[in-house]
Amino acid sequence: MDIQHSEFERKGEFYYEKDGNKLGLMTYSKAGPSKIIIDHTEVDPSLQGEGVGYKLVEAAVEYARENDIKIMPLCPFANAVFKKREEYRDLLF
Structure with missing residues (x-):
C-alpha cells in the first residue's frame, strides 16, 4: 500500500489513493518549523480492518523522524x- 504525502503552506496530508479517489486521509497543521499537529484521520469504510489508519500514522512517524519533527x-x-506504540513516544511534544 503506497501512502502519499503532500504539503501546502502550513498544512499537509498523508493519504492512500486508489483509482483517483482518496480512501484514507490524515491531515496535519504545522506548528512552527519543527512540529506538526495531526488533526484528522479518515478511512473509507470499504477499507476497514486493513490497517490503513495505522499506515497513515506510520507514514507521519517516518516523515517526522526523517525531518527531526515532533508530533x-x-x-x-x-x-x-x-498511546499503544511506545516506540513513537519520543516524537511527542
Missing part, C-alpha cells in the same frame, strides 16, 4: 496509536 496527535485515532 502532537490531537486526532483521537492518532492519539490512540501513539
